[in-house]
Amino acid sequence: xxxxxxxxxxxxxxxxxxxxxxxxxxxxxxxxxxxxxxxxxxxxxxxxxxxxxxxxxxxxxxxxxxxxxxxxxxxxxxxxxxxxxxxxxxxxxxxxxxxxxxxxxxxxxxxxxxxxxxxxxxxxxxxxxxxxxxxxxxxxxxxxxxxxxxxxxxxxxxxxxxxxxxxxxxxxxxxxxx
Amino acid sequence: xxxxxxxxxxxxxxxxxxxxxxxxxxxxxxxxxxxxxxxxxxxxxxxxxxxxxxxxxxxxxxxxxxxxxxxxxxxxxxxxxxxxxxxxxxxxxxxxxxxxxxxxxxxxxxxxxxxxxxxxxxxxxxxxxxxxxxxxxxxxxxxxxxxxxxxxxxxxxxxxxxxxxxxxxxxxxxxxxxxxxxxxxxxxxxxxxxxxxxxxxxxxxxxxxxxxxxxxxxx
Numbered sequence: 001x002x003x004x005x006x007x008x009x010x011x012x013x014x015x016x017x018x019x020x021x022x023x024x025x026x027x028x029x030x031x032x033x034x035x036x037x038x039x040x041x042x043x044x045x046x047x048x049x050x051x052x053x054x055x056x057x058x059x060x061x062x063x064x065x066x067x068x069x070x071x072x073x074x075x076x077x078x079x080x081x082x083x084x085x086x087x088x089x090x091x092x093x094x095x096x097x098x099x100x101x102x103x104x105x106x107x108x109x110x111x112x113x114x115x116x117x118x119x120x121x122x123x124x125x126x127x128x129x130x131x132x133x134x135x136x137x138x139x140x141x142x143x144x145x146x147x148x149x150x151x152x153x154x155x156x157x158x159x160x161x162x163x164x165x166x167x168x169x170x171x172x173x174x175x176x177x178x
Numbered sequence: 179x180x181x182x183x184x185x186x187x188x189x190x191x192x193x194x195x196x197x198x199x200x201x202x203x204x205x206x207x208x209x210x211x212x213x214x215x216x217x218x219x220x221x222x223x224x225x226x227x228x229x230x231x232x233x234x235x236x237x238x239x240x241x242x243x244x245x246x247x248x249x250x251x252x253x254x255x256x257x258x259x260x261x262x263x264x265x266x267x268x269x270x271x272x273x274x275x276x277x278x279x280x281x282x283x284x285x286x287x288x289x290x291x292x293x294x295x296x297x298x299x300x301x302x303x304x305x306x307x308x309x310x311x312x313x314x315x316x317x318x319x320x321x322x323x324x325x326x327x328x329x330x331x332x333x334x335x336x337x338x339x340x341x342x343x344x345x346x347x348x349x350x351x352x353x354x355x356x357x358x359x360x361x362x363x364x365x366x367x368x369x370x371x372x373x374x375x376x377x378x379x380x381x382x383x384x385x386x387x388x389x390x391x392x393x394x395x396x397x
Binding site (some may be wrong): 092093094095114115131132133140 | 233322344346362370
């Protein structure tokens with residue numbers, strides 16, 4: 001998907017993810033899968049590919065991408081969501097919130113950009129559009145509901161690829177997207 | 179903050195902007211001068227309700243919190259750190275308070291530019307009322323991000339000018355005469371991405387009588 005600018009899935013596929021609980025259920029299944037036998041886990045893979053299946057909420061990738069907390073340990077995903085929401089609420093106007101790799105330290109960090117400014121200070125890993133047009137029809141002013149929902153449709157596999165390219169090869173995904 | 183309130187001579191607005199004191203006086207959400215559906219069909223009841231009770235209320239709450247923190251802050255660093263919250267929430271409170279009173283139902287003062295000093299000044303500086311609206315719409319639509327379009331009075335050059343502000347920055351370079359909110363929450367539910375439709379519609383509910391009052395106070 002990187003390097004090619006097309007829309008890889010039908011519009012209503014995302015709608016299912018944001019408006020229904022399918023992927024939340026999948027996360028619960030995944031956690032239970034950790035306790036199963038290898039054979040059982042393989043059987044579960046098919047069930048976990050939902051509605052065109054490229055966008056599995058891969059907990060392994062997701063946890064690799066969660067930034068560190070101040071004490072040097074990894075943030076839990078819940079704490080990461082809280083930190084991300086804090087950053088989002090700091091945007092005064094239109095803008096984007098990002099997970100990005102710091103080019104000097106190679107550490108993944110949360111950052112924001114204003115309006116449509118591209119992310120130049122970090123290598124982009126995951127971007128979340130916070131312009132009101134992105135969520136207003138469905139969530140109106142209630143940004144926290146949008147922020148909670150969108151994690152169900154973030155493409156962590158793509159994020160992992162960008163992260164690996166950034167950390168291992170110093171490749172900026174933003175330079176190759178157009 | 180006090181220098182901004184001097185430009186707002188309306189008593190209702192002055193009440194809403196109580197000057198800070200040792201026990202910081204609380205800002206409150208001003209009431210709309212009309213019902214939530216009064217600006218239909220040009221601005222929907224749904225938008226007016228959310229815009230006033232949620233968005234504007236949030237700026238009021240944010241301003242109170244920021245001023246409270248400011249009054250309790252000890253270091254200069256802390257005070258500087260609070261400036262962006264005061265700018266954003268204070269600007270949001272000012273801008274929206276000005277907005278509600280520069281709108282009016284089309285069955286009342288909305289959309290009617292009476293003969294008089296304001297009409298004369300608009301024709302002097304823009305050629306005609308239609309040309310003024312076209313230019314205001316063009317400049318407002320061209321804002322890259324969130325912001326406001328303004329008809330403002332330049333006190334030094336004694337001219338009416340169209341200016342824009344970004345985000346919730348208050349209009350400080352000019353005296354505000356007419357403001358138009360171009361944040362997406364102001365129109366998206368009704369007009370989606372079609373900003374020109376919103377900008378054409380809003381002129382039916384612009385309160386030119388209030389605009390003229392403001393103009394006469396500063397010109």
